[in-house]
Amino acid sequence: MNTESVKITVYGAKQVCASCVGAPGSKDTYEWLQAAIGRKYLEDQISYEYIDIETPPDVEKHQQFVEKIIEEDLFYPIVMVNDELVAEGIPRLKTIYNALDQYNIALKSS
Template identity: 50%
Template sequence: MVNLTVYGAGEICPSCVNAPSSKETYEWLQAAVSRKFPNYNQIQFMYVDIFQQANNKQNQQWINKIKEEELFYPVIVVDNEFISEGNPRIKTIYQVLEQKIDADA
């Protein structure tokens, strides 16, 4: 199982002018990754709103980094490994997922 998590907020990041919202990024990633890896159903997608109560310590750590302005949202994390912040590059995400899937095979 590969866990892809998008941390963000309903409002657009102040430094991400003209970028999609975090939720839109999450939905776009979910659709793009599902098209890229149609035969691999072991990717679990999760969206975490940074202004809601975290459901575990791991999520809270990422939320704290964003709130302390160490990272710009949306933040993309795969299996608790930082991948991207702000407007993500799909190519980078695909590369990370390919490595995880190959290791899982």
């Protein structure tokens, strides 16, 4: 099976998005995604990063996307799979799994 490397990036903030009251925080969502994905997929080809939108790293693509989040008033956390936005606000596992399936990430055997 041909597999590719996948980077999952979660953009979020300590404070819950105003439109997502009652939802878990961004950091909690980031940790939850790692656990959920780890139960289904072999994680050899998956890496994760969390970007705090209040203090983004000095990397141009992250700073540009954080500006977009603020300018367009996007809901966070935002989940990216290889720089493709796959979830905004409260993420759905099925949507994220579908994105990972496009990269032929190996499933764990039962």
